[in-house]
Amino acid sequence: MPGPRATVVVPVKQGAAHLPALLEALARQEIDGGLEVLGIDSGSTDGSVAILERHGARTLRIAPEAFDHGETRNAGAREARGSMVVFLSQDAVPAGADCVQRLVAALEADGRIAGAFARQVPRPGSDPLTRRDLAGWIVTRSEARTVFVEDVARFETLPPLERYALSAFDNVASAIRRDLLIAHPFAPARFGEDLEWGYRMLRGGYGLAYVPEAVVVHSHARSARALYRRNYLGHRLLGRLFGLRAVPDLLHLLRAAAGGMAGDVAMLTRAGAAPALLLAAPVQAVAALYGQYRGARDEVLGRPYPDWA
Numbered sequence: 227m228p229g230p231r232a233t234v235v236v237p238v239k240q241g242a243a244h245l246p247a248l249l250e251a252l253a254r255q256e257i258d259g260g261l262e263v264l265g266i267d268s269g270s271t272d273g274s275v276a277i278l279e280r281h282g283a284r285t286l287r288i289a290p291e292a293f294d295h296g297e298t299r300n301a302g303a304r305e306a307r308g309s310m311v312v313f314l315s316q317d318a319v320p321a322g323a324d325c326v327q328r329l330v331a332a333l334e335a336d337g338r339i340a341g342a343f344a345r346q347v348p349r350p351g352s353d354p355l356t357r358r359d360l361a362g363w364i365v366t367r368s369e370a371r372t373v374f375v376e377d378v379a380r381f382e383t384l385p386p387l388e389r390y391a392l393s394a395f396d397n398v399a400s401a402i403r404r405d406l407l408i409a410h411p412f413a414p415a416r417f418g419e420d421l422e423w424g425y426r427m428l429r430g431g432y433g434l435a436y437v438p439e440a441v442v443v444h445s446h447a448r449s450a451r452a453l454y455r456r457n458y459l460g461h462r463l464l465g466r467l468f469g470l471r472a473v474p475d476l477l478h479l480l481r482a483a484a485g486g487m488a489g490d491v492a493m494l495t496r497a498g499a500a501p502a503l504l505l506a507a508p509v510q511a512v513a514a515l516y517g518q519y520r521g522a523r524d525e526v527l528g529r530p531y532p533d534w535a
Contacts, residue, residue, distance in 0.1 A: 231259025232310040232330050232401070235302035236283075238265050239293070241316035242272040249281035251320040257327040261312070266302055268293040274316075296412030296419035299397065303407045310334075311404045313397045314442070320399075321347065321441040328440035329401035339372065340406055340432035341424065344399035348445035354497045355490055355507065356445050364394045364436060374433040381429070386470035393467075395424030395434050399442040406432075416535050417459035425467055450506070450513035457517030458524075459535060465525035473519040486511035 234252055238245070252263055263283035267275050269290035278285045286305060288298065303311045310330045320326065325344060332342040346365040348357045360366055373392050375381045381389065397420040410427065412419040424434050446452065464470040473479050487508040494504050524531075 229307035229309070230262045231257060231308055232261040232312050232326055233302075233306035233308035233404075234261055234263045234312045234314055234326065235299060235306065236263065236265045236278075236314050236316055237293070237295075237298055237302070238267040238270060238274050238278065238316050239290070240270050240272045241274045242270070242277060244317040244319070245274055245277045246281075247319045248314065248316065249277070249283065252326075253281065254323045255320065255326045256323045257330065261326060262307055264302055264305060266298055268298070294414050295417060296415040296423075299419065300407070300411040303402075303404055303411070306404055309404055310401055311407060312401045313399070315398045315444065317446075318346070318398045318442040318444040321443050325399070325440045325442060326401075328437050329399070332435045332437045332440075333401055333403055336372075336433065336435075338374070338431075338433050339435050340410075340427040341395055341400055341402040342435040342437050342440075343394075343396045343401075343420075344440035344442050345436075345438040346396075346398060346442055346444045349443055352445050353448070353499060353503055354493050355503075355510070356448055358493065359448070360445055363396075364391070365396050365398070367436070368438050370436060370438055372433050372435045373428065375428045375431075378429050386464075386468040389425075390421075390464060390468050390470060393421060393425035393428055393434075394436070395420045395427075398444055399440065415463075416531065417456075418463040421463065422467060448506075448510055450509045453510055453514040454517040455534065457514050458521035458532075461518045461521035462525040462531075465522040471522040471526070473515055473522065476519075479515055479519045482515050483512050486515055 255261060265278040265283045265285045267285060268288050275285055299313060310333060312326055312329060329342045329344060333339055348360050412423050473482055490507040490511050491504060494507055
């Protein structure tokens with residue numbers, strides 16, 4: 227009996243708050259050939275596994291310490307029965323019945339494309355800074371794009387920020403050919419397995435497609451701790467892949483922090499934000515910038531990752 231056209235792989239950890247909406251949206255997907263849902267749970271204690279099973283998803287269980295952003299997704303691809311593997315974060319909810327279909331169709335339209343990724347819109351009620359942060363990333367744009375690298379040697383001479391932008395790929399909502407991912411799996415990663423893979427695929431002659439017609443609702447509430455950790459890990463990766471140092475020294479850090487605090491407070495004030503957001507904004511701005519600075523610096527110095535990573 228032939229398998230489904232696509233397998234949706236969802237890494238899960240304490241996802242009970244968002245999984246019902248995600249799984250209900252997947253049940254409404256309209257895709258010729260059908261899809262299956264495969265959840266990979268890494269030690270949830272909030273009923274996530276029961277929610278997955280109640281909605282008919284296949285479920286793999288792994289130990290929390292076995293989770294890896296790259297290897298866990300590779301395991302999902304190996305278990306997938308579909309010829310296309312669609313990756314979704316547990317809190318990324320498809321906004322329409324055609325989200326999976328559009329991602330898969332982008333791959334099937336051109337055999338040279340290795341992966342396609344979707345547009346993200348912030349959750350209703352997201353604060354102005356959350357919306358601004360998301361808007362700075364390609365995944366909010368309305369224009370489709372497909373990137374190929376015809377001359378790898380020339381590509382490598384481009385400025386770091388330009389190479390980074392061209393290599394963008396986002397596993398919050400993406401689709402990849404299963405056979406290609408088996409042949410070219412994600413690297414083991416604490417963070418950024420999607421960007422590293424996209425960069426590697428471009429250099430290997432494949433293309434990356436951004437499909438804004440495929441939409442998911444996804445954003446995270448801000449906290450100083452989360453901003454620091456995300457930016458630390460992200461900018462270690464950007465330093466390693468592209469030699470990018472967005473905040474290269476303490477002087478730049480101090481200047482950026484001063485401007486960031488003032489700008490964030492002004493944006494929230496204009497939006498009539500609650501006092502709690504205004505009080506948190508300066509700490510969040512410093513944490514985000516310090517994460518960029520510290521991550522790139524530790525990568526240059528070859529320092530080990532902190533225990534929390």
